[in-house]
Amino acid sequence: MNRAMFHRIVPGCILLVASVPGFAQIDLSGSWASINHEDSLERGGGPYTVDYAGIPFNDNGRARALSYSQSQLSMPERICAFYTPFHMMLGPFGIKIWNETEPLNGRTVAWKIGAWEDRDTTTIWMDGRAHPSQYAPHPKGGFTTGEWDGEVLTSTTTDMPAGYIRRNGSPSSDKATMILHFFRHGDLLTVAGVIEDPVNLSEPYIITRSYQLSTNPITPAAAPCIVGDEGPQEGVVPHFLPDKNPFMDELTKLYGIPREAALGGAKTMYPDFRKEIKDKFVLPAKCTLNCGGPAGGRGGAGAGRGGAAAGAPGGAPPPPPR
Amino acid sequence: MKGSLGLSRKAAVSAGMAGAALVLMAGGAAFTARAAQGNDGIEVLKLRPDFYVIAGAGGNIAVQIGPDGVLLVDAGRAEVSDQVVAAIKKLTDEPIRFILDTNADADHVGGNAKVAKAGQSIFPNTQGGNGFASAMTNGGAASILAPEKVLLRMSAPTGAVAAYPAEAWPTEAFYTPRKSIYFNREGIEIALQPAAHTDADSFVFFRRSDVVAAGDILDTTRYPVIDVAKGGSIKGEIEALNRLIEMAIPPGPFIYQEGGTEVMPGHGRICSQFDVVEYRDMVVIIRDVIQDMIKRGMTLDQIKAANPTKPYDKEYGADSGDWTTNAFVEAVYKSLTGKK
Incomplete structure (x- = not known):
């Protein structure tokens, strides 16, 4: 499915089945608790080191992911680095959403998704402002604009730092774009995310997640961070040489999943791929x-x-x- | 009821609310440099209240403005000097006083002559005309500061043909690893990096503005250009990037606040310390991969064929132009093996 089709079809399908108020621009504000049934492993303990199934990597992106060592997280230069805004779609935590209004007419200037201990605030500007220059710095929270399509808020984030699209080092570049569609169905909020990355992906990567409106307030505050000594010396970059990643066949050994599935690629996103590997799977x-x-x-x-x-x-x- | 500004209470409340709205709306813009683009592809970004970056004129140009005048880091390509000068004049009426060169490449020093001439020396030229003082101040033009090796690369011994006309040469050359000046009430450090992109690179660190101009040691648009023939090396490149990471400070412990040191690369977008870490890590990993291939006895051609830069080629690689992926691999190989 190409990008244009996705952005037309997915919101349409969800709107068809959803029970939504009969007016445009619904209120998204509130504390939204994370529902982690979907992709439970992904949002809890984290995915396996070499589990790229369903990620539309190009060859470069896959090679980069395979060179990644989890020890990079212990580098002094990286200990206090945030995840990109895409982490909202990956992490286990809930979100706090509120709007900021123009005092004179009450118009919403921006929607805010509060920061958490591992990612920055996302400000969704609703005033039509332009995205920054190609030479501008990339803030941790990226730069986001939004617009309503009926009851669906669609946000577009650019200017993110480099980061990950899966918590196993699957890379995203600073040229990536993230589009989120926010669908509210009463006390449920579904967010459908599409990330495009011309550097590492050959097709858009699509992920959804759900939240439940909560009366327990979520405090939108990121935690301070002080770099500690976790082992690696400054200037040392832990990584695996080509073809030396020791986790390459972990999924095959544990579950019989063929290596070609574990290594991802666009074809692993589609149902037909199951037919392709059916005879290679050994229970x-x-x-x-x-x-x-x-x-x-x-x-x-x-x-x-x-x-x-x-x-x-x-x-x-x-x-x-x- | 009238407020202190003579506004009615209602008007004052309205004005306050409107002001609050403006502050609110401006809030997001504070995170991003504001840019103005001309028809010539040149963009001017505001990084700090008195600090700008001119992009698209060759190498990036830093512009520090204050009561002492204008100080530039690099001058861009010669072909766009008029546009660069025009862009600066739009920012301030203060004269250009200094140009600090981060290396001797044409896209950084090509504009030296014209941009310096558009400025004015800080030294009094009491005799005017073509007298001794005029000669001492490069005809009254702005001063050009650079490491001695930049001067050596731009000039030539008597009788030989220089790469640049004398009016473009640094007027103040230094050979020490560190040089400092205090300009516009700001400490400015020039730190020589002896063997990175070439043997004539330097960082320029603006202490109060908290901005580092990194020159071509950091080029976010491609693999770092390591000119082995001019004294560059992969070892020196990594050491320089490590030094740059040390100089730049990320926002911590309050990491959720925007801020931290801004790093202006020689080419490409403005970076944070984290962006420099990403770039340094890429260079280190490729160095390690090529080093391992050399240890396994692979020749340069075999290494090129094995594509040691594969994870990063989409982002930094090139098959054509003046700095291809193969040229980068070759430079790393040569500087690791010492082969010419």
């Missing part, structure tokens, strides 16, 4: 990690990765691709 005799499913299944210890991501201990292995 492992025993599941040992993040097995999911009911307890007491034929999985092994079922050692989770902690947090919401942990599968039920002793669960069954994941179903084979169909």
Whole structure:
């Protein structure tokens, strides 16, 4: 699906099934608790190191991801670096949204998505201002404008720093653009995100997530950060040499998932890919990690990765691709 | 009821609310440099209240403005000097007093002569005309400061043909690793980087403005140009980038506040310290990959064929132009092996 089709079809489909108020420009403000059922592992303990399935990497992006070492997070220069605004779509946390209005007429000048400990505030400017010059600095929160399409708020973020689109080093460049569609259905908020990155991706990467309106206030405040000593010396850059990433076949060993699926690429986003790898999938005799499913299944210890991501201990292995 | 400004209460409230709205609307703009683009492709960005960047005139040009006059870092290409001077005149009526050159490349020093002539020396030219004082002040033009090696690359011994006319040469050359001046109530440090892009590079650090002009050691549009023939090296490039990371301070502990040191690259967009870290990491990783290939006995041609820069080629690579990916790989190989 190309970008234009996505932006037309997806909002349309969701609007068809959604029960929304009969007026344009709905109120998005409130504390929205994260619903982490979808992509639970992704939003909890984090994805496997080399799990790029569903990411439309080009060859360069994949090579860069494979060179990434998680130890980079311990570099003194990176300890206090924020994630990009796209982390809202990846992390486990809820969001606080409010609007800022022009005092004289009450018009909304901007929607704000409050900062959290690992990402900056996103300000969605609604006054039609232009995006910055190609030479301008890229603030941590990027630069975002928004517009209403009926009851759907669509925001466009540019000028982000380089970062990640998955919490395993899957890279996003400072040339990436993020488009978010905000759909409110009563007390539920669905956000559909599309990130395009001419540097690392061959097609738009699409991800959705949901939130539940909460009466527990979410405080939109990022935490301070002081760099500590976590091991790597300044100037040392942990990374893997080409073809030396020790996690290359982790998903194959754990779940029998073929390497070509784990390494991602545009084709891994589409249903037809399941047919392509069907004969290559070998059901492992025993599941040992993040097995999911009911307890007491034929999985092994079922050692989770902690947090919401942990599968039920002793669960069954994941179903084979169909 | 009238307020202190003679406004009615209602008018005062309205004015206050409108003011608040303006502040609110301006809030986002504070995060981003404002730019004005001319028809010639030159853009002027405001980085600080008295600090601008002129982009699109060759190498980026820093413009510091104050009661002492205008101080520039680099002067851009010769072909666009008139536009550069016009852009500066739009910013201020103060005269251009200094040009600090970060290297001797044409896209940084090409405009030296014309831009300096558009300015005025800080030294009094009491005799006027073509007298001794005039000669001492380059005809009354703005002074040009640079490391001695920039002067050596731009000039030539008597009888030889110089790369640039004498009027473009630095008027104040220095050979120390550090030079400082205090201009427009601001400490300005020039830090020589002895073997990075070439052997004649320097950073210019504006202490109060908290801006570093990095010259071509940082070029966000491509792989760093390492001119081995002119004394550049991958080791020196990485050391210089590490030094740049040390000089630049990110906003911390309050990392959610915007701010921190701004870094003006030789080409490309304005960077934060984190952006420099990203760039440095790219250079280090490629150095490590090529070093490993050399250790495994691979030849230069084999290394090129193995594409050691693959993860970064979409962002920084080029198959044509004056600095291709192959040229970069070759420069890294040569400076790691010492082969010419």
